[in-house]
Amino acid sequence: MKKKIMFVAGARPNFVKIAPLLREFAKRRDVFKTSLVHTGQHYDFDMSGVFFEGLQIPDPDIHLNVGSHSHAVQTARIMIAFEKVVMKNKPDLVVVVGDVNSTAACALVASKLGVKVAHVEAGLRSFDRTMPEEINRVVTDSISDYLFVSEKSGIRNLKREGVASEKIHFVGNVMIDSLIWAGPLVGRSTILDRLKLTEKRYGIVTLHRPANVDSNGSLIEIYDILRMVSEKIELIYPLHPRSRTMLKKHGLIEKLTALTNLCLIDPLGYLDFIRLMKDSRFVLTDSGGIQEETTALGIPCLTMRENTERPITVTQGTNNLVGKDKGKIYRGVANILRGHYKQGSVPDFWDGKASQRIASMIRGQLADRPGP
Numbered sequence: 001m002k003k004k005i006m007f008v009a010g011a012r013p014n015f016v017k018i019a020p021l022l023r024e025f026a027k028r029r030d031v032f033k034t035s036l037v038h039t040g041q042h043y044d045f046d047m048s049g050v051f052f053e054g055l056q057i058p059d060p061d062i063h064l065n066v067g068s069h070s071h072a073v074q075t076a077r078i079m080i081a082f083e084k085v086v087m088k089n090k091p092d093l094v095v096v097v098g099d100v101n102s103t104a105a106c107a108l109v110a111s112k113l114g115v116k117v118a119h120v121e122a123g124l125r126s127f128d129r130t131m132p133e134e135i136n137r138v139v140t141d142s143i144s145d146y147l148f149v150s151e152k153s154g155i156r157n158l159k160r161e162g163v164a165s166e167k168i169h170f171v172g173n174v175m176i177d178s179l180i181w182a183g184p185l186v187g188r189s190t191i192l193d194r195l196k197l198t199e200k201r202y203g204i205v206t207l208h209r210p211a212n213v214d215s216n217g218s219l220i221e222i223y224d225i226l227r228m229v230s231e232k233i234e235l236i237y238p239l240h241p242r243s244r245t246m247l248k249k250h251g252l253i254e255k256l257t258a259l260t261n262l263c264l265i266d267p268l269g270y271l272d273f274i275r276l277m278k279d280s281r282f283v284l285t286d287s288g289g290i291q292e293e294t295t296a297l298g299i300p301c302l303t304m305r306e307n308t309e310r311p312i313t314v315t316q317g318t319n320n321l322v323g324k325d326k327g328k329i330y331r332g333v334a335n336i337l338r339g340h341y342k343q344g345s346v347p348d349f350w351d352g353k354a355s356q357r358i359a360s361m362i363r364g365q366l367a368d369r370p371g372p
Contacts, residue, residue: 002033003366006091009060010041010078010102012051013289016270017097017120019055020177020355031363035061037085039078039102041068054185054270055178071101071132078105086113092366096140097121097174099288099309104136111143120174120358122147123154124288124309130211133288137309146365148358150174150292151312151347171357172349175289176296180352182274189275195236195263199279203233203333205262208240209286212304212324216250221324223252225304228326229333230261233281238268282336284329291319296350300341302332318344 005025009018018036025034038060051057064081066074078101086094086109094110096103097120107117119140126134141147141158149155150173158168192199205226212218229235237256239247247253257264268276274293277283282300283290291310294301295317306323313319318341322328335341349357 002029002031003092004089005032005034005093005095005362006086006089007034007036007095007097008039008082008102008106009036009097010039010066011098011100013098014100014102015051015055015057016178016289017174019057020174020181021095021097021120021358022057023181024355024359028359028363031367035089035091037062037064037082037106039082039106040065041074041078041100041102050267050269054272055182075101075105078102079109082106082109083113086110086115091115093118093146093362095120096144099124099133099136099140101132101136104139107140107143116145117143118146118148118358118362119144120148121150123149123156123158123168124151125153125157126307126309128307131209134309146362148354148361150349150354151310153311169357169361170349171361172351172354173292173296173347174354174358175292176346176350177352177355178270179274179293179296182271186271186275186278189272191268191272191275192279195265195276197234197236197276197279200281201234202280203229203235204277204280204283204285205235205237206240206283206285206287206290207237207304208243209305212286213243213246218324219247219250219252222304223255225324225326225329226256226262227259228330229284230259232333232337233261235262235284236276236280237262237264238266238273239264240267282333282341291317292350294318295344296346298344300332300336302329304329312347316345316347318342 007018009015025032062085066077093116095118096107110117122141128134147168149170155168278297283294284302286304291301291313295313301319302322303319322332
């Protein structure tokens with residue numbers, strides 16, 4: 001009898017990670033019956049639909065439509081809705097990815113109902129409990145049966161937390177699977193022409209984390225930083241809805257718009273954004289996934305955080321942690337523009353085959369086991 005595998009995705013970063021998994025499991029239809037649950041944590045076209053199109057993800061089998069709420073309300077609504085889905089469909093395995101609220105909520109539900117849980121991108125730690133994502137990572141890893149690790153720091157972190165070695169599987173990075181898969185399609189993107197950009201003559205900004213955009217003081221700091229950097233090179237800033245809302249709330253959207261060398265645009269689809277990033281001079285970000293993508297692409301990355309859950313992007317890749325230190329950022333940009341920056345190298349197993357390893361491993365684990 002085919003094993004029923006239920007995949008969960010809820011937010012933009014999840015879609016990039018779930019797409020290659022769905023493709024690999026579809027190749028094994030003789031063994032698996034798969035379904036996709038979209039929690040609706042990110043729900044509008046710019047944050048969800050455009051990614052399904054670009055990554056060629058099939059329509060979700062089930063949509064929970066939870067929408068945007070506080071962390072507690074959103075997590076609770078996902079759990080209430082997902083519990084009904086699990087009880088009705090009785091999957092053999094629930095696969096969650098990343099570190100968003102949907103990840104922790106659905107892992108909790110499945111675990112409490114006695115359904116095995118696989119966590120893709122397990123073991124990452126920033127050691128900063130002020131980040132909601134860090135709580136989600138720790139909770140999800142502690143109740144998962146299969147922990148699929150993208151970099152070796154994850155193995156060390158999980159073992160330190162007492163996770164049994166047989167649960168931990170070093171498979172590589174599914175985000176890079178999507179990046180490599182998209183390579184031929186990215187070249188067709190016309191985003192540079194549409195924005196009238198020249199390769200390597202611009203930088204990209206992506207900032208959305210609460211520590212950077214939720215307070216007036218932080219936003220004023222960011223305005224000063226972007227004003228300073230945009231005097232050196234043109235900047236393109238695709239505005240996350242959260243960032244746009246907070247900038248409007250604190251009256252800074254007009255000030256940013258007035259900067260002549262800064263272009264604020266709506267969120268981009270996956271293919272357009274990868275093309276924009278691939279041809280940029282550098283990226284200034286607070287995103288976790290972008291630290292990995294820039295490392296794989298060999299693009300300099302300045303991360304406006306004091307820590308990272310992806311340390312290999314710093315020790316081996318192209319990433320530099322600069323926080324909101326204007327001196328570090330100024331020197332970082334100046335060095336990049338002079339051509340002085342670390343080249344980095346691609347980490348082990350970031351080879352486009354992580355999803356293949358995961359599918360093969362799950363097949364081996366579940367093939368002869370009875371259902372729930």
